[in-house]
Every structure is written in structure tokens, then in C-alpha cells.
Amino acid sequence: MGLILAGGLSRRMGGGDKGLSLLGGRTILERIVMRLRPQVGALFLNANGDAGRFEALALPILPDNVPDFPGPLAGVLAGLDHAAQAGFDDVAVVPCDAPFLPADLVARLRTGTQAGRGAVAVSAGRRHPTAALWPVHLRSALRKALVEEDQRRVEAILRRHDFAEVTWPAEPFDPFANVNDSAGMAEAEALLARFPAA
Structure with missing residues (x-):
């Protein structure tokens, strides 16, 4: 199962849905759906608020099931809860x-995981x-960390559960380059101009 995390407040992009920005x-x-859909048996979008704004994507929406927008871990937990009910073993987030x-x-x-561990992507160190x-199987531990311990840092949970690292080259471009602000958008547009197939 695949899950795209779009449940945040996009503060660095001035609010709104940065995933709906045109590139x-x-x-x-x-672009993310085009990349991820062929890789998973089912694809979902974690988003909060009016689901209608994502109607063009034709994806089922999984809202956070923890209140007050506690961050990406709430989206991960919503995905894990749904995956458990639907019979999936893991969720690619x-x-x-x-x-x-x-x-x-x-x-x-998936190749990088062993003995029930998760795996996290690495590029450019x-x-x-x-x-x-x-x-x-990490959903109970994640719920406890998020709800009882108020642990909101994804990196802290990855370290706690010893996620394996899987490395990608960052040349000719970093495949995990993100668009968090106007500077990031300008960089993404320049990258796309150089590598139209990206």
C-alpha cells in the first residue's frame, strides 16, 4: 500500500496545499501519483479538511485520526491503521x-528491510x-509515541525502531528534492527544464 502525506499546514508555502502547486x-x-501508483497495490492520500480539493487525483482520502494536526506521524498512523484493516503488511509513505x-x-x-524492520530513503548523505x-506491526508503538508521549518527530521514531537505510544517488539530480518554498519551486522548475523526463 502507498500513502502520500498531504495533511500538513504548508506554513513555509504560505498555507494552502503545496502539492497542488503547478510544476x-x-x-x-x-507527478507523485504518476510515479508511485505503478509501485503499489493501492494508493491513498492523507489529507485533512475538504477532500473535494483533491477530487482530480481520484484517490481515496485518509484523514488524520489524531486531533490538532500533530504532523506527518499522524498521517503515517492513519495509513498503518487502514493497512491493518485492509490486510497489507507495510505502507510506503x-x-x-x-x-x-x-x-x-x-x-x-522493501529489499532493504529485514526481520520486520522498516526502511528509510537516503540521498546525498x-x-x-x-x-x-x-x-x-509498528502502528501500536507509533500510536503510543504520538498520543501518550507527544513524540512528533519522524526521525526520532525511525531511530527508535532501527529503520534500515536505502541509498539513492543524488546525481544527476536528487530524486528526493522537495518543494517547500518559492526557492524550492524555482529549483524544481530549473531541474525539470534540464531533465524533462524527471
Whole structure:
């Protein structure tokens, strides 16, 4: 199962849905769906508020099931809860602001896991905590960390559960480059101009 995390408040983009920003004639979310859909058996969008704004994506919406927008971990938990009910063993989670995701993301993350561990993507020496494969059996531990301990940092949970690292080259471009602000959008547009197939 795949899950795109779009439940945040996009403060650095001035609010709104950064995944709906246009890049090369398509929204960032459309680009992510095109990359991720062939890699998973079912694809969902974690989003809060009016689901109608994502209608063009034709994806089922999973809202946070923890109140007060506690961050990406709430979206991960919503995905794990749904996956458990639907009979999936793991959830490939990606952010809504990374339009150049690898076409082999899920397969390589899955290959990098052993003995029930999760896996997280790494490029240019940097971990990308919201690009990871989460085993469904971690959902109880994640709920406890999020609800009882108020632990909202994804990286802290990845370390706690010893997620394996799977590395991608950052050349000719970093496939996990994200669009968090206007500077990031300008960089993404320049990258797309140089690599139209990206």
C-alpha cells in the first residue's frame, strides 16, 4: 500500500496545499501519483479538511485520526491503521512535495528491510524521514509515541525502531528534492527544464 502525506499546514508555502502547486503543467501531487501508483497495490492520500480539493487525483482520502494536526506521524498512523484493516503488511509513505521520486522506490525500500524492520530513503548523505516503508506491526508503538508521549518527530521514531537505510544517488539530480518554498519551486522548475523526463 502507498500513502502520500498531504495533511500538513504548508506554513513555509504560505498555507494552502503545496502539492497542488503547478510544476511543468501538472500539479506536484499528479507527478507523485504518476510515479508511485505503478509501485503499489493501492494508493491513498492523507489529507485533512475538504477532500473535494483533491477530487482530480481520484484517490481515496485518509484523514488524520489524531486531533490538532500533530504532523506527518499522524498521517503515517492513519495509513498503518487502514493497512491493518485492509490486510497489507507495510505502507510506503512519501511526502506531497517531492515531484521527482524514484520509479524503484518501493521495491528498493522493501529489499532493504529485514526481520520486520522498516526502511528509510537516503540521498546525498541525508535521510528523508517522510520517504519510508513502514511495517504495519509498528502502528501500536507509533500510536503510543504520538498520543501518550507527544513524540512528533519522524526521525526520532525511525531511530527508535532501527529503520534500515536505502541509498539513492543524488546525481544527476536528487530524486528526493522537495518543494517547500518559492526557492524550492524555482529549483524544481530549473531541474525539470534540464531533465524533462524527471
